[in-house]
Amino acid sequence: MTTFPPKRLVMRAGLAALLLTVSSVVTTTPAFAAVRPTVSPTVGPTVSDVQHLEQPAGHAEGQPAPEEHHGLSQKAVEIARPFGLPITNSMLVTWIVALFLILFARLATRSMNQVPGGAQNLLEWLVEGLYGLLESIIGAHLVKKTFWFFATIFIFILAANWFGLIPGVGTIGWGHQTSHGFVIDEPLLRGANADLNLTLAMALIFFVLWTVWAFQEVGAGGIVKELFAPKGDTTGPLRLLMIVVFLAAGCLEIVSILFRPVSLSFRLYGNVFAGENMLETMATMVPGLGWLLPIPFYFMELLVGLVQAMVFMLLTAVFTLLICQHHEEGPSAAAH
Numbered sequence: 001m002t003t004f005p006p007k008r009l010v011m012r013a014g015l016a017a018l019l020l021t022v023s024s025v026v027t028t029t030p031a032f033a034a035v036r037p038t039v040s041p042t043v044g045p046t047v048s049d050v051q052h053l054e055q056p057a058g059h060a061e062g063q064p065a066p067e068e069h070h071g072l073s074q075k076a077v078e079i080a081r082p083f084g085l086p087i088t089n090s091m092l093v094t095w096i097v098a099l100f101l102i103l104f105a106r107l108a109t110r111s112m113n114q115v116p117g118g119a120q121n122l123l124e125w126l127v128e129g130l131y132g133l134l135e136s137i138i139g140a141h142l143v144k145k146t147f148w149f150f151a152t153i154f155i156f157i158l159a160a161n162w163f164g165l166i167p168g169v170g171t172i173g174w175g176h177q178t179s180h181g182f183v184i185d186e187p188l189l190r191g192a193n194a195d196l197n198l199t200l201a202m203a204l205i206f207f208v209l210w211t212v213w214a215f216q217e218v219g220a221g222g223i224v225k226e227l228f229a230p231k232g233d234t235t236g237p238l239r240l241l242m243i244v245v246f247l248a249a250g251c252l253e254i255v256s257i258l259f260r261p262v263s264l265s266f267r268l269y270g271n272v273f274a275g276e277n278m279l280e281t282m283a284t285m286v287p288g289l290g291w292l293l294p295i296p297f298y299f300m301e302l303l304v305g306l307v308q309a310m311v312f313m314l315l316t317a318v319f320t321l322l323i324c325q326h327h328e329e330g331p332s333a334a335a336h
Contacts, residue, residue, distance in 0.1 A: 072170065072277050076195040077186045089187050090195035093169070097160045097192060127151060130313075137314070138321045145216075146320060149209060153202060154313040157193060161272060161305030164191030165298060170276060193272040193308075196265060203261035206316045210323070217324040226323060227253050260319060264312060271308050275301045 076088035108119035116124050130151045135143045163169065173187040192198050214223055228250035230242040275297075282297055283290040 072190075072194070072273070072280055074273070076190055076197065079186065079188065088195065088197075089173075089190040090192050090198060093160065093163060093189050093192040094198055097156065097163050100163075101155060101159055126155070130154060134313075134317055138317050142213075142217075142320065142324055146209075146213060146317070149206070150313050150317055153206070153316065154309050157202075157268070157312055158306060158309035160192040160198075161308060162302065164194065164272065164276065165279075165301055165305070170280070191272055191276055193268055194276050196269045199265040199269040200261065202268075202312075203264040206264070206319075207261045210316075210320055213320055214323045223323065264315060268308055268312055271304060275304055 076090040078086050079089050079092065080087040104119065105123065108123040113120060131143065131147055134147055134150055138146070169189040169191060170187045171184060172189065173184045175182055175184040175186070177183075218226065228247055230239065230246045232242065234242050279294045279297055279301065282294040286293060
């Protein structure tokens, strides 16, 4: 059985969770962050209020903007701005999930027993299972250096995805009354990974770590050789042709590497955001059955949340292996 220092692992996991939380704040740029609508329930009518009041006269021509209640906003909503720092509903969920994971890790490792039980047993089962899986993929050498990040990212994404399925997330907040019922305009809580800021932050953190790990393992020359050097034992004119081919392939690989943060962030964001929209649609499709129709889809979203966390972790692990794989010698490397 694989042995590891649990308290050091928990400390690193907590540090990584805090890093993810800070990065979600840093990447809250105007390109992705939504501005909170200035709607006041008591002082003066706004443009949306006037449109709502004028709805009966123009109802035959179509529905105005406030009635378009199906579907969730693609952006997180700003719910507070203490000291000039914008706080969105997805950032609030990120902090809640990170705090929960840190407290759980501290509770599970507060008094370590030789025969684990309860929270310690759950944490050790999860950590050892992830360690064994990653060791079989990237090898014993790389897993010792990178496991703290891959395990943290998996546990964090999984917890955030499942937290977003708790009743009340996305359905409690500020809104207005319509002919279809009360519509939430500004949810108090929003799924953390349904915000592109967080998924992009995690992908960028991995990209930085991937670069550091690559330089540590193979150096600048090894990276260039891995990307552009011809493979195989060819000679003569064929060798020259292979140099040209692998040079072109290396240029394409660089483009692929630069786009990895984009693909990683949009894949996770798109799946989580689509799942939340599906649940919202099922809840409003048939009046009176909003409590029943989403139930089967909740079970599917539980599976999707697990799969997306696993996909993000495995993709980042494989990307790391690809740049460092020639350092892995032995049965593990031979298998790959």
